[in-house]
Amino acid sequence: MKAVVFKNSGLPLSIEEIEDPVPSPTDMVIKVCACGICGTDLHWSEINNEESGFRDIHPGAVMGHEFSGEIVEIGKDVTNNWKIGERVCAMPQIGCAKCSNCRAGRPHRCDKALNRATPGNPGAYSEFVRIGAQETFRLPDSVTFQEGALVEPLAVGLHAVKRAKITAGDNVLIVGGGPVGLSVAVWCKFFGARHIIVSDLIADRAEKAGDFGATGFVDASVSNVPETYEKIVGSPPSIIFDAVGIAGSMQLSIDYISNYGKVVVVGLCMVSDRFEPATAVVKEVEIIFCFCYEHADFQMTLEMLAQERIEVKGLVTASVGFEQFPEAFERLKQPSNQIKVMLKPH
Ligand SMILES: [Zn+2]
Numbered sequence: 001m002k003a004v005v006f007k008n009s010g011l012p013l014s015i016e017e018i019e020d021p022v023p024s025p026t027d028m029v030i031k032v033c034a035c036g037i038c039g040t041d042l043h044w045s046e047i048n049n050e051e052s053g054f055r056d057i058h059p060g061a062v063m064g065h066e067f068s069g070e071i072v073e074i075g076k077d078v079t080n081n082w083k084i085g086e087r088v089c090a091m092p093q094i095g096c097a098k099c100s101n102c103r104a105g106r107p108h109r110c111d112k113a114l115n116r117a118t119p120g121n122p123g124a125y126s127e128f129v130r131i132g133a134q135e136t137f138r139l140p141d142s143v144t145f146q147e148g149a150l151v152e153p154l155a156v157g158l159h160a161v162k163r164a165k166i167t168a169g170d171n172v173l174i175v176g177g178g179p180v181g182l183s184v185a186v187w188c189k190f191f192g193a194r195h196i197i198v199s200d201l202i203a204d205r206a207e208k209a210g211d212f213g214a215t216g217f218v219d220a221s222v223s224n225v226p227e228t229y230e231k232i233v234g235s236p237p238s239i240i241f242d243a244v245g246i247a248g249s250m251q252l253s254i255d256y257i258s259n260y261g262k263v264v265v266v267g268l269c270m271v272s273d274r275f276e277p278a279t280a281v282v283k284e285v286e287i288i289f290c291f292c293y294e295h296a297d298f299q300m301t302l303e304m305l306a307q308e309r310i311e312v313k314g315l316v317t318a319s320v321g322f323e324q325f326p327e328a329f330e331r332l333k334q335p336s337n338q339i340k341v342m343l344k345p346h
Pocket residue numbers: 038039040065066152153
């Protein structure tokens with residue numbers, strides 16, 4: 001099958017023929033209909049893994065963990081009445097389905113979990129991909145394949161907003177108006193935040209942020225973020241979601257947050273970072289780290305999409321075939337007004 005293959009850090013991705021996936025007895029294979037490009041993949045393809053301390057990516061790996069498609073093959077021990085041709089999306093990890101973490105809907109915590117872009121488990125920048133039956137979700141009729149591929153990034157936002165224990169009337173600042181920041185905005189609106197201000201260095205993202213629940217926007221390339229925030233809201237934020245994940249951003253959040261506020265770190269910073277605890281101590285700041293999502297987050301996202309209770313139209317700004325994909329991937333490493341770019345293998 002055709003797949004988009006990682007060659008080496010700093011090199012463009014390459015389209016190659018790789019072996020078709022074969023399901024183990026408890027897995028299935030889907031024909032990939034949409035797969036989103038994630039910021040994690042962009043970072044990952046560029047960094048020196050030895051320095052980052054994060055999971056390695058090897059030459060020959062296939063990334064892609066935000067996907068949907070149609071079942072084409074079902075392992076012999078798979079239960080739950082899955083049928084060939086069913087439209088589905090899946091959590092990207094394949095867990096053992098038996099341990100306490102898997103049973104709690106957290107396959108990413110499973111000791112035996114297979115992550116994407118690892119030897120033996122290519123991701124969905126490909127024509128077909130293997131998925132764990134336990135991690136698979138049926139797409140309701142009204143949910144498109146593109147929306148199905150958005151469930152993963154939307155579940156990241158939902159999980160973060162749940163971790164923040166947001167309450168009605170909270171004043172939120174979201175640092176970073178990319179896909180993760182906007183997904184957080186969608187759920188802050190859903191859970192009843194009062195002000196939802198997004199800050200970003202790309203002014204073009206302002207209008208789009210408004211489409212996804214933001215009530216205001218700060219162009220951080222020209223404006224002082226805390227000053228502008230206070231001008232709009234009248235007080236500092238009670239919750240800051242850090243959706244950029246670069247060194248130094250935690251310190252800024254601690255400086256901006258109100259007393260007793262919460263700094264919620266969603267962005268995945270892969271280098272060492274430092275902050276001065278004293279400011280956080282004096283303010284009694286809660287710092288909350290977020291990783292992934294749980295089975296229930298996927299399920300809720302799908303239900304809210306099907307019921308049109310969250311607005312995601314416009315999140316996908318481009319859809320490309322294999323030929324244009326490596327270039328589209330490289331272009332996303334530069335600042336742009338793209339939000340989510342998807343591969344359409346079929
Ligand atoms: Zn992702």
